[in-house]
Amino acid sequence: MFYLTEQFFSIQGEGKYAGVPSYFLRTGGCNLSCPGFGAVYEVDGEVRYGCDTYFAVDSAYARQWMKVDESAALIEKLQQEFKKIGYNPDVVITGGEPLMYHSDKTFYEMISWLVAEGIQITFETNGTIEIDFDKYPVYRKCIFALSLKLANSGEPVEKRIVPQALKNLQSYSKETFLKFTIDKKLVETTAIDEINAVREILPELEVFCMPVGESRDTIWRNDRAVFEFCMQHNFRYSDRLHIRVFDTTQGV
Numbered sequence: 001m002f003y004l005t006e007q008f009f010s011i012q013g014e015g016k017y018a019g020v021p022s023y024f025l026r027t028g029g030c031n032l033s034c035p036g037f038g039a040v041y042e043v044d045g046e047v048r049y050g051c052d053t054y055f056a057v058d059s060a061y062a063r064q065w066m067k068v069d070e071s072a073a074l075i076e077k078l079q080q081e082f083k084k085i086g087y088n089p090d091v092v093i094t095g096g097e098p099l100m101y102h103s104d105k106t107f108y109e110m111i112s113w114l115v116a117e118g119i120q121i122t123f124e125t126n127g128t129i130e131i132d133f134d135k136y137p138v139y140r141k142c143i144f145a146l147s148l149k150l151a152n153s154g155e156p157v158e159k160r161i162v163p164q165a166l167k168n169l170q171s172y173s174k175e176t177f178l179k180f181t182i183d184k185k186l187v188e189t190t191a192i193d194e195i196n197a198v199r200e201i202l203p204e205l206e207v208f209c210m211p212v213g214e215s216r217d218t219i220w221r222n223d224r225a226v227f228e229f230c231m232q233h234n235f236r237y238s239d240r241l242h243i244r245v246f247d248t249t250q251g252v
Helices: 059-064 071-085 105-116 137-141 163-172 191-201 216-233 241-246
Strands: 002-011 021-027 039-043 046-050 066-068 090-094 121-125 143-146 175-182 207-211
Touching: 002 059, 002 071, 002 241, 021 071, 066 071, 066 105, 071 105, 105 121, 105 137, 143 163, 163 191, 175 191, 175 216, 191 207, 191 216, 207 216
Parallel strands: 021 090, 090 121, 121 143, 143 175, 175 207
Antiparallel strands: 002 021, 002 066, 039 046
């Protein structure tokens, strides 16, 4: 059994495959909360802080999530959706943290079906969960966008950087790349040292950096600093196209 918060057809807005038409499955629940990202929201009058997908992270929203306890109905829905689209798009599995469910029977059946259909799958993951690729071999055919969290997330380093989990993902998956969400303040302080520390663990991976922001306004505050940071260090700049186009709208 696993939880979905939303599913929709859109354009991949960030990272290596930005611009590619993709079908998104967003799971509910995360093992990190990242209060440092500063997205402000309210739960029963209480002000809380988190990432831009707090509605898929904070368990206070769990009553709105869809429980998936058998794979057949979801696979049938995906077949119908792809038929409407007219082709099998890439599928992006995001969250929350989708790899919390990697060993779940229902979740694994869904991933196995997508792989059997020849659909390219990208997991957007914080990279903290260790996968046994021998026990769950279908993940060898998936792409992993490693959205590792830095100090600006507000999470302690030992919780957000798990070296063995990262090495396994690099060694056994179809493809991996690094994706960091940074802001102007981090650019001016510890960003390069933190990224270099990660690259000591994963020296061969491409690095994509994108500006912090849950809205157009907050992205505008950080994008130029991140842009120039990428130029300075030979990283890849990633914008956040879905936020540029739709601002704070969910399901895009």
